[in-house]
Amino acid sequence: MDRFKRVPISVQDPKERITNFDEVCLGYTEEEAMAEAKRCLNCKHHPCVGNCPVNIHIPRFIKHIAEGEFEEAAHVLAEQTALPAVCGRVCPQEEQCEKVCVLGIKGEPVSIGKLERFAADWARQHNINLAKTKEKNGFKVAVVGSGPAGITCAGDLAKEGYDVTIFEALHEPGGVLVYGIPEFRLPKETVVKPEIENLKKLGVKIETNVIVGRTVTIDSLLNEEGFHAVFIGSGAGLPKFMGIAGENLNGVFSANEFLTRNNLMKAFREDYDTPIKVGSRVAVIGGGNVAMDAARTALRLGAEVWIVYRRTEKELPARVEEVHHAKEEGIKFEFLTNPIEIIGNEDGWVKSIRCQRMELGEPDESGRRRPVPIIGSEFEIEVDTVIMALGTSPNPLIPATTSGLDINNKKCIVVDENGQTSREGVFAGGDVVTGSATVILAMGAGKKAAKGIDKYIKEKYGEKAEA
Amino acid sequence: MYKIVEKKDLAPNIVSMDILAPRVANSAQPGQFVIVIVDEAGERIPLTICNYDKEKGTVNIVIQAMGSSTKKIAALNEGDYLKDFVGPLGRPSDYVNADIEEVKKQRVLFVAGGVGAAPVYPQARWFHEHGIGVDVIIGAKTKELIILEDEMREVAANVYIATDDGSYGFNGMVTGLMEELIVNQGKEYDLVVAIGPMIMMKFVCLLTKKLGIKTIVSLNPIMVDGTGMCGACRVTVGNETKFACVDGPEFDGHLVDFDEALKRLAQYREEELELAKRGEEKTCTCQHGGAN
């Protein structure tokens, strides 16, 4: 075996998979996982660990896999993460743990993410109980939002003995994991739901259909419902539009609307009532994970799809694996292209999109070369649907209805090094603090805030609540 | 799960339901709405909060069975459950948080079209409770579709009825009756609040613009989440894009681009028809079979 080469992983054939919503990557078998795990050098200084935002002890869990001790591997993961089956699938591994893997210097880094996924899937399939909780301490903590940040914070606090209630605005817990990321990347019934069930096994209560800021407020939770602290993990769910002419035509959607209809409301299934409009020719504007997901969803619903991105392929913010899969599936890319107007027909439906070619100029604040329009390069792409995937920002509802909660100029909640906001007893983390980021960063923030909350409550009220 | 504790038929295809939802009842204010999901396969359907009882923990909704989802909801009975019920959504009506002395100076005319009488009722009642008598026009296609007339008379100073076919009250549309009252009879109003079908609100606004009377409308565009997350509910108000679910649903009617709003409402018409067909095939043997 060549130590510098990865054990290949099987995926659904592109021709086949564009006709269904089943998972693209099929995962390692036990033998494949053990073979891949054996490549790890078990480095003493293990640089990979430091580059994982939640510091999973990577060589330790991989060694267990190499020796066929899959349950032990899962226990190592559970020390640091509540969502290994999710992160193994959607983490930008090539930018994190795998980026600094020693094997990567001469060859291919260990497939850390795929091995993480393997161990987590194995534990779930074999009903391994990973829940370990301390005795109840009688303190109540409210968690707002059930995305990765909220789930992690709630899980960590429950393990410490806290009485935790999650309040979720939507009818289904999971945040972006259920409404944003599609089935074919992250199966809901087999992967996301069991992770949420694990949380309930830890004693966490989940109240769906509660919008904090409308149904209840942070103040009422603290002052009337007796919560000792609150964690806000409400994400960055507000879609951006471009502000160009024609954006309110019929057939122009935010990626959030398109993906929510399909994923959360299950519009792709005949037996569900929510409708979805796809059209036959779709332009997706943007180049991140959200754009890839919207494009590949539209493709699976039967459309021909273009991704319109104003920089080059090199600058695409999406994960490499997703871009690769999108290309294999037949998504067409228009790089260095920017839409300037959406043109409609007389009934108010999208007919085409007018674009402008771009070239790269001087570097901007982000260090990437700024795209500048080429004069006279306008052209039209005929499409009947346009999906805007331009990024999102935090919803202003909670700051607007909570006294003394500071936000910055990007509308993100400001926190200190313990995850505490400007309001005593109120903590925050995840996309609501950073703006749209990643699952694992949101989890890291949830973890940090759980520690901060534990410290805050115990310093203020002692080890146990008075009965 | 949210229990239906009381159900009443108000008119053919229009039902009123009290839903047990204490958290919503506790925070609800006039002008706000809820989103309902009837069952596992259901869509998220926005419905105005028509009344609420903080003590009993109930919220009243009035549903007009139009398409497959509203028929499914209307077909449920007392003791049945709705799968999801979330709210209150949207901003309360402006007057709720305004200086009451200023509000008292206003002469207000409510214009309710069809099922719009249901959301107008708690607003008229709010004014009544604050010692202000308002005038109300209730309009509908025909006499049997006029709802909540008696209740409205108890809280409003004057109630006027208009039917398209002249079977009851004024013979014609609500805009015709408005002209009769304001132009011919010389009644004066400082504010008109119009709630009903989009097309009715459009014509009310055209008229009040001509008459120079400020007008508030309650928009009912297509929605998904109702929390500002999807942008499905985009409307153009004063040349700016607004999300009706968080910036509204009430807006200054003279600034609303109704033509765009009407086009956007038709976005899923084909899919709705398809779904309606499917629904009929599925429920043809069932006894309560929805309203049709």
Ligand SMILES: Cc1cc2nc3c(=O)[nH]c(=O)nc-3n(C[C@H](O)[C@H](O)[C@H](O)COP(=O)(O)OP(=O)(O)OC[C@H]3O[C@@H](n4cnc5c(N)ncnc54)[C@H](O)[C@@H]3O)c2cc1C
């Ligand atoms: C389509 C898409 C694809 C992505 N792909 C990837 C990927 O491949 N890899 C990756 O690492 N990251 C990816 N991301 C980003 C990642 O999903 C987010 O960074 C992460 O989910 C943020 O977690 P969070 O817990 O902060 O917020 P969220 O996951 O957004 O969860 C917030 C939750 O709070 C709820 N909420 C909001 N307001 C309120 C309120 N007022 N009251 C109650 N509840 C409220 C929301 O309904 C939601 O459930 C993707 C994002 C999208 C949209």
Ligand SMILES: Cc1cc2nc3c(=O)[nH]c(=O)nc-3n(C[C@H](O)[C@H](O)[C@H](O)COP(=O)(O)OP(=O)(O)OC[C@H]3O[C@@H](n4cnc5c(N)ncnc54)[C@H](O)[C@@H]3O)c2cc1C
């Ligand atoms: C803020 C708000 C408050 C509302 N309050 C009420 C209420 O108190 N009582 C009530 O009965 N309805 C109310 N509606 C309208 C209700 O949500 C729609 O009637 C419902 O979504 C239609 O669903 P359906 O599947 O039954 O019909 P569909 O099959 O979706 O549509 C049937 C017909 O209704 C039209 N239609 C679709 N959506 C709407 C809409 N949003 N408004 C008007 N017509 C529509 C379609 O074009 C079609 O002709 C409200 C809507 C909003 C946005």
Ligand code: SF4
């Ligand atoms: S959680 Fe993400 S960064 Fe950490 S080990 Fe797993 S894949 Fe790597």
Ligand code: SF4
């Ligand atoms: S750096 Fe790579 S080889 Fe070294 S311990 Fe981490 S995963 Fe194994």
Ligand code: FES
């Ligand atoms: S309904 Fe989704 S933003 Fe208003």
